[in-house]
Structures are given as C-alpha cells and as structure tokens.
Amino acid sequence: MGAQIAFWIFAIVTLGSALAAACARKIVHSAFALMATFFGVAGIYAILGSDFLAVTQVLVYVGGILILICFGVLLTDRVPDEYKVAQPRRWLPAAVAAGLSAVALLGALQATKWPVAAAPAAAESTVEEIGRSFMTSYLIPFEFASILLLVVLVGAARMARGGTR
Amino acid sequence: MSGLGLNHFLVLAALLFATGVLCVTLRRNAIGLLIGVELMLNAANVNLVAFHRWHGNVDGAVFAVFVIMLAAAEAAVALSIVLHVFHHAASISTDDYTEMKG
Numbered sequence: 235m236g237a238q239i240a241f242w243i244f245a246i247v248t249l250g251s252a253l254a255a256a257c258a259r260k261i262v263h264s265a266f267a268l269m270a271t272f273f274g275v276a277g278i279y280a281i282l283g284s285d286f287l288a289v290t291q292v293l294v295y296v297g298g299i300l301i302l303i304c305f306g307v308l309l310t311d312r313v314p315d316e317y318k319v320a321q322p323r324r325w326l327p328a329a330v331a332a333g334l335s336a337v338a339l340l341g342a343l344q345a346t347k348w349p350v351a352a353a354p355a356a357a358e359s360t361v362e363e364i365g366r367s368f369m370t371s372y373l374i375p376f377e378f379a380s381i382l383l384l385v386v387l388v389g390a391a392r393m394a395r396g397g398t399r
Numbered sequence: 400m401s402g403l404g405l406n407h408f409l410v411l412a413a414l415l416f417a418t419g420v421l422c423v424t425l426r427r428n429a430i431g432l433l434i435g436v437e438l439m440l441n442a443a444n445v446n447l448v449a450f451h452r453w454h455g456n457v458d459g460a461v462f463a464v465f466v467i468m469l470a471a472a473e474a475a476v477a478l479s480i481v482l483h484v485f486h487h488a489a490s491i492s493t494d495d496y497t498e499m500k501g
Binding site for chain 1 (some may be wrong): 401402405406407408409410411412413415416417418419420421423424425426428431433435437438441443444445447448449450451452453454455457458460461463464465467468469470471472474475476478479480481482483485
C-alpha cells in the first residue's frame with residue numbers, strides 16, 4: 235500500500251514536470267522542471283528496488299547533465315531580444331506526433347504478452363550483482379565505455395573552446 | 400511492491416516517452432531538443448529497470464547504467480556543439496542552422 239501511494243506520487247511528479255519541461259516558455263524554466271523529472275524517475279527506481287540506479291540517477295543526471303544544460307543555457311543567453319521571448323511554436327504537429335507515439339506505445343503494451351513472472355523478484359541490493367557483472371560478463375563494454383568517456387571529455391573541451399584549427 | 404504490476408511502470412514510461420517526443424517536436428531551441436532527448440532516454444531506462452525487476456536477473460540494470468553513461472556523454476558533446484555553433488550563428492534556434500559549411 236505504501237509503495238502504491240509512493241508510486242502514484244512519483245508518477246505524477248515525473249509526468250507533470252516532464253510536461254512542464256516540454257511546454258515551458260523559457261528554457262531556464264524547462265531546465266528546472268527537468269530536475270523534478272529526474273528526481274521523480276530516481277524515486278521510481280527506488281520503488282523498483284534498484285538502489286544503485288536511483289543514486290546514479292541523482293548523481294549523474296541531476297549533478298552532471300542538468301548542470302551542463304544550465305551552463306549551456308547561461309552561455310548562450312547573449313542573444314538578441316527576439317530570441318529571448320519564446321519563438322512561435324508548432325503546437326499542432328507536435329501534439330499529433332506526441333499523441334501518435336503515445337497511442338502506438340500503449341497499444342503495443344496492451345497487445346504484447348510479456349514473458350515475465352507474475353510477481354517481481356524479492357527486492358535486495360543490486361550493487362554487488364552489478365559490480366560483479368561489470369567485472370566479468372560486461373568487462374569489454376565497460377572498458378569501451380571508459381574509453382568513450384575519455385574521448386568525449388577531450389573532444390567536448392576541444393570543440394567548446396572555439397574555432398582554433 | 401504489492402498491488403503494482405509491470406504495466407504501471409510500462410505505461411508511465413510510454414507517457415514519459417510521448418512527453419519527450421512532444422518536447423523535441425515543439426522546441427525550436429537546440430538545448431530544448433536536448434532536454435526532450437533526455438526525457439526519452441529516461442523513459443527507456445524506466446522500462447529497462449522494470450523488466451530487470453520482473454525478470455530477476457541483473458542485465459537490465461547493467462544496461463540502464465550504460466544508458467545513463469551514454470546520456471552523459473551525449474549531453475556533453477551536444478552542448479559543446481551547441482556552443483560551437485552559437486559562436487558561428489549567434490543563435491541557438493534550430494531554424495537558423497541552415498548551412499553546414501565552415
């Protein structure tokens with residue numbers, strides 16, 4: 235019962251703030267609404283029993299990606315006034331695209347018989363299992379991920395510095 | 400977890416994904432597009448974690464960690480591209496990015 239109430243609270247927070255992030259007139263408001271969405275999704279992970287992912291979500295998304303987005307908003311704010319007010323937006327095609335994707339996904343959900351157990355596995359800490367997987371069966375992808383992060387770090391710093399060739 | 404089925408989480412993820420589509424198609428701001436993409440990635444991750452719980456093996460959670468890692472890399476590269484293009488075009492509206500040369 236407690237989990238159910240928590241699920242509905244986090245679901246409403248997540249979807250409401252995601253909608254606000256999508257529709258806010260100013261991009262800064264959008265970024266702040268996104269913070270509530272990330273926290274809501276972290277709560278959903280916690281309800282699902284994935285403690286490691288809930289913490290990672292807060293650390294990486296709220297602590298990293300959101301800060302990056304805020305920096306991007308602030309650094310690109312030196313724009314003429316015409317860009318500061320929200321630009322004319324395409325409500326009709328956007329609503330149609332979002333509605334169609336929602337209908338398609340929900341229809342696929344209803345039509346599919348998922349080959350899963352009726353009840354979830356017992357909730358226990360996943361940290362040890364995830365760490366073991368990274369060091370055994372997922373070792374190669376894990377190393378590739380570290381190389382990718384290094385390349386991204388160097389490349390992003392190089393590109394954001396501007397046009398010295 | 401009593402009373403919560405797999406469908407609760409899948410429907411939530413589907414609606415979150417549709418919100419991301421709305422954001423991507425509605426925005427004319429390059430950073431707004433990035434926000435929409437992050438919403439979609441989060442929706443996919445909710446699905447992965449939900450199936451990880453219902454299947455009872457760890458692969459879904461590991462995959463979700465990789466998705467989070469790739470999202471961080473993607474945000475860093477996308478924002479540096481936005482900053483770089485902003486120096487050229489003095490705008491972050493996607494309608495102003497009309498040329499690829501120099």
